[in-house]
Amino acid sequence: MDDQPAVLASSALAVGSRRRPERLPGEARRIGYLYIAPAFILYAAFNLVPLVQGINISFYNWDGITAGTWVGLGNYTEFFTDPTIRTGYVHVVILMFFYSFMPIVIGLFLAAVLSRIRIRGLTFFRLLLFLPLVITDVVTAVAWNWVYDVDGPLSTVLRTVGLGHFVPSAGWLGDFNTALPAVGVFGMWGQFGFCLILFLAGVMKIPASLYEAARVDGANAVREFFAVTIPGLRYELQVVLVLTVIGTLGTFDEIYVMTGGGPGTATSVPAYTVWRRMFQTGQVGSAAALGIVLMLIVFAVTYGLNRIMERGAER
């Protein structure tokens, strides 16, 4: 694993900062700031400034137009007292199973299969599996609304094979028990192509000699998968895990299009609650606080995942 460029780069930095000589060749020069200025100014204007404004607003009870009143951390304590916010996070955790765990499992399995067998037109299949990710969520969500309809294709197929009693009478998105998993399956369908593409690229990078060595040692396909493929895909796994988990925490499009958080609050998620409070019910301060908390959770989760993965690598 030591030949990974990421590891090299970070050890170089560590060496550079141990002592402070005059200036080593290649060390940052002040003119560097000029080069990053255009990007930084844009980033500051559209990300940092709104972030600071958002933090500011989050300390107020503000309806969006009239003068706000200072409430200190009042909007943040709401995070612990308001049960609708809590259920939103519970829903996100359930969605992670569909948006992160399942796509990784399916992606790994398909990558292992596709890398072992040589089929004609592999690029075509890869394109097909990747397609859901290229089309905008909003468009596919509308199509899935129809799939999940009480008279939609899913229900029709189930009825045809005699499983009609499993079809919820209110349709898959209208039933309290099936709405969230239905949204989850939609997300899973969109995500696994992304995982697969990364894993396929990763598998190709694993030296064939490792597989040969495993076979010489008498490993079967399953053994080979766990001993060679998965360790070889560690970096891809890390990327996929972090991206899909962050993506799940920010789930909004499909909820907006498919359920509106309903029925009841069965599919409400934090990002949707932020939007509703911001634009529909005039609770801008509360929305800002929820947004900040969501951001902090995303930071914490990303940091935590990276630490876990890196510790795994050291072993």
Add this chain to the structure above:
Amino acid sequence: MDASSPTAVRVRIVLALVVAAIVSAACTPGGSATQATAPPAPATTGVPDTGPITLTIWDQESGQVGKIWDQLNAEFEDTYPNVTIDRKNRDFGELKTLLTLAISGPNAPDVVEANQGWPDMGHLVKAGLLLPLDNYAQAYGWNDRVSKNVLAVSSWSPDGKQFGTGNLFGYTTMGEIVGVYYNKQKLEDLGLTVPTTFAEFEQALDVAKQAGEVPIQFGNNDAFPGIHEFAVIQDQMSPVSDLTDFIFGLQGSELSFDTPDNLQAATTLQDWTNKGYFTPGFGGGGYDSAVANFAKGEGLFMITGNWIVENLGADNSDYGFMVMPPIEAGAPPVSTGGAGYPLSIAASSGHPDAAAAYIDWMTSDHASELLLPTGQIPLHTGAATFTVQPGTVLADVVDAASDVSKANGVVPYEDWATPTFYDTMTAAIQELMGNRISPQEFVANIEQDYADFQSSRT
């Protein structure tokens, strides 16, 4: 970890951001709210001829009503050649999301349709973004054109803290009523007559159910129709004055949603659901398809508002309309409804006099006459002069609205009661009708929202 290691640099950046945030926290978001000052009464009514004027209008009217608006706008431009109308049509959700931003911005529209109640109009009045219309009402005689309750739901104290009293901030002469449509042929086939009491209505539901008919055509995927199903039951179980006081909230937290009356209404609604009185799978059914199915002849009853007259056809005589029958025979009719969407003038409008003339035009007898066939009910006190074909569904709707109005039985929409009431009620009704919560939990959940809002006002 060295002071200049990348992590330390990052830590310092984050610290700097936090400090910046704390420093900036000293500045309060939002401008200081200045109450809008009422424009002086115009010297003459009508548009002053002081050069070309462009009036920007934001409304949410669609379909047939939208076409009639275009016609009325064109006629207004013909009457006042110096006026150009720039109509910006938004759908209901879009208007709700964008209106606040638009009206507080530099290029605000002149005339807007703002929904009554705390979530929309209350919000704008508090920020001083709408003009008090009292002087115009005086000049044009608007107050005499409609009854007091129509004006009350668009009235606010100048600081926007009291609802249902004070100055007039919006005006309309078109009304709405929520009630029960029935399929005449189906009633006859089932051997029923039009129910005159609540018990008879429940009896009819049972007969329809036994006969394999859908008793009440309903689709609640869009969440808002549930409010109307609950409201017509609640209207019969709770006194009108209690409901109105609760919605206006003039007594603050003295009033509660957690009452025996509301509990009984919630219990009844859940009971109807469990007896299968609503379309099977209503949770996934859309409102538009429910209306279409009812118009196709599916379902004995449908509980909704006057606006579907347009879908059924104004001269349709196969359907009838009534308000939900009272519990005691012969009791005065009560139903949710009242004023439709009012027109308001933005405080930043450069042409308030012309805007007032426009509102007067859109609320004239002529406008009402054109809009009547779409099911929009004229609230003009002299509305009897409009001719409606007797025996049609439109005639039933107009009669019902007039009876309710004469009996002072109009209950405003309950979702006006707090800024978040629409969300709270729609979610709670879906949960109640899905048997996720008990009627006790239902009234407690909604009361929580009301109590929170009332305590935040003081």
